[in-house]
Amino acid sequence: MRKNSIKNTRVNGEVQRELSNIIRGEIKDPRINPMTSIVAVEVSPDLKMCKAYISVLGDEKSQEDTIKGLRSAEGYIRTKLAKAINLRNTPEIKFVLDQSIEYGVNMSKIIADINQKDSKAEDDYNE
Template structure:
């Protein structure tokens, strides 16, 4: 039962953080950001948010810096939107799986064209 609740809370955090980044953050450094997943610890003290950011390497770094700076705002707004005893600390990590998948797809396409 606890795992079901952790999953539901993670999905709700994903939804709310996505909306906050898309509609409420006004920082121009934040590019095209997609939240690919959220992992919440068992005691709800930390939430690791996995991000996919489109753009060059320097644009990705600037977006991460802007999100790190807005972490307090995001956490306070999350606390207002989700009723938990303690609002989890937010940890942002870049998810490379989409870029990796695209690279593999391109390599497979190149092999197919060679034949």
């Protein structure tokens, strides 16, 4: 993976902030879950492409509907982004579902269950 320049890091942060504002405040699509957040944004150095990693709190159907809603609103989001951020090129946005938070929560539950079973087994052994 290539190291980001300071300019690219700043552009990523600004695009992430504006995308969050647009999705939270301006899109009225009922498919988009209100508990949607932008986890990370990667804008290419030539400012042509942008990957936005989306996290949705909810079940699998809610996640799929949110991604479909965002993909159908890509043109509108790109127009709003162009008005909010003055860049040479407004990047084409690709939304990617990020399930790392959900994965982390599931792993924490599994570890807690194992620790609980382990301490229960140890208590039974000591008796």
